[in-house]
Amino acid sequence: MIDWAAMTGVLADVLSREGLWDVVDERVRGGEVFRNKDFPLSPVPVLIDHGAATEYAAAVEKYVQLLNKIIRLYVAEDSVRRWYGLTAEEEALVLADQRLGGEVAVCRLDGYLEQGTERPVLLENNADAPAGTLFTARINHLVRGLLADLGARAHWSPLTYAEDTALLSTLRACARRAGAPEPGHIAILQPTGAANRESVETVEVLRRAGVEAFLADPRDARLVGKRVFFGDKPADACWNKVNTATWRTLLAEDPATVHRLLDIVTDAEFVHVNPFGARYVAESKLSLALPREPEFAHLFTDDDRALVESLLPWGRRLTPRATAENGASLADDLVENQAAYVLKEAYDIRGDGVTIGRAVSRSSWLAAVARGLDEGHLVQRHVAPAAYPTVRRDGPRVVAMPISLDTYLFNGRVAGFGSKASLNARVNVFQGGQKLAVHVGAVADAR
Structure with missing residues (x-):
């Protein structure tokens, strides 16, 4: 590029x-x-x-x-x-x-x-x-x-x-x-x-x-x-x-x-x-996650999904039932693999609602995971620029x-x-x- x-x-x-x-x-x-x-x-x-x-x-x-x-x-x-x-x-x-x-x-x-x-x-x-x-x-x-x-x-x-x-x-x-x-x-x-x-x-x-x-x-x-x-x-x-x-x-x-x-x-x-x-x-x-949500799969075409896979990092909305890429509990995987993820509020300004796992303390991350579970935040795989x-x-x-x-x-x-x-x-x-x-x-x- x-x-x-x-x-x-x-x-x-x-x-x-x-x-x-x-x-x-x-x-x-x-x-x-x-x-x-x-x-x-x-x-x-x-x-x-x-x-x-x-x-x-x-x-x-x-x-x-x-x-x-x-x-x-x-x-x-x-x-x-x-x-x-x-x-x-x-x-x-x-x-x-x-x-x-x-x-x-x-x-x-x-x-x-x-x-x-x-x-x-x-x-x-x-x-x-x-x-x-x-x-x-x-x-x-x-x-x-x-x-x-x-x-x-x-x-x-x-x-x-x-x-x-x-x-x-x-x-x-x-x-x-x-x-x-x-x-x-x-x-x-x-x-x-x-x-x-x-x-x-x-x-x-x-x-x-x-x-x-x-x-x-x-x-x-x-x-x-x-x-x-x-x-x-x-x-x-x-x-x-x-x-x-x-x-x-x-x-x-x-x-x-x-x-x-x-x-x-x-x-x-x-x-x-x-x-x-x-x-x-x-x-x-949350719109970054919607095309990947299983309950809405019928609303999107194979071309839609291929486009998302080609442009976006893996992402899901955080809920108690959400699963990670490997099929495990997403909430558990967030706790176990802090450096692999980013948590994002639905709306924020100037990046204040973004928590990067590898950039914060353990206590801050666990608090962000708990808040994300409660409010349904976006989870994304971390991408290094x-x-x-x-x-x-x-x-x-x-x-x-x-x-x-x-x-x-x-x-x-x-x-x-x-x-x-x-x-x-x-x-x-x-x-x-x-x-x-x-x-x-x-x-x-x-x-």
């Missing part, structure tokens, strides 16, 4: 440049905002082979189709709804919000390149309000400009995420699917006082494109006739940028908002992206850091890739990590 030959050439070009960090600093100062949280910038992108990226993109596009199938199953099957265990209010929102069929319009599929094989493995579906829809394109362009400044070789193709208006294009496409006019007024939903840099910058990008865009608190939504307003501002569509974990807390504390939202998704001439089916069902980490060289300003000039490979999709089509790097167990920017540019080589770069 990684184009190591191209990487070594770019790394050599970068390291041979005198005054490297002066060039980096000048480019960053003169560029656009590209990070929600400050982190060190490595001038060497993750370089991905074009052929491997193309093959992987086709597979993950099929996987998003499977996520949409799971949303449809949630709507159609009482047993599936019971299995997810959403609250009555959450279930009502999913069932009512069907203008787009509840489907995933914008998502980031987070994964690793498996250590030793570089096989891409999907670990999580970010199908609610994924970060990076703007900043991933910006860091890719920033590093591309840096490489030009440094005289380094460039590797770039249409599979490199480069479009900073991808979200706007998607919102417009969603409006067309819903039979609505092109949205002239778009709300970016964030709790008052909690908007991150990317949301603020997204508003500015939309405004430059001629859209009346604004930040809005979802609790301020109201329906006037068929029109949605946030305060006194009308909206034709919204990008609901509130993470589902935070969203659940907001609505639990404000039941009146639930009723207003139900009226909006039922009656308004309004496009809600991502719909609640994506936010509550596809986003749930491949490492990639990052260039540093201080200490060792080059450090090999475990990385993620994250795929961005809009209306089911791959727009490109992003990456995070960290020396911590959780490869997350908010857990001490950093973002890396990801450049996919052109066909002519293939060797």
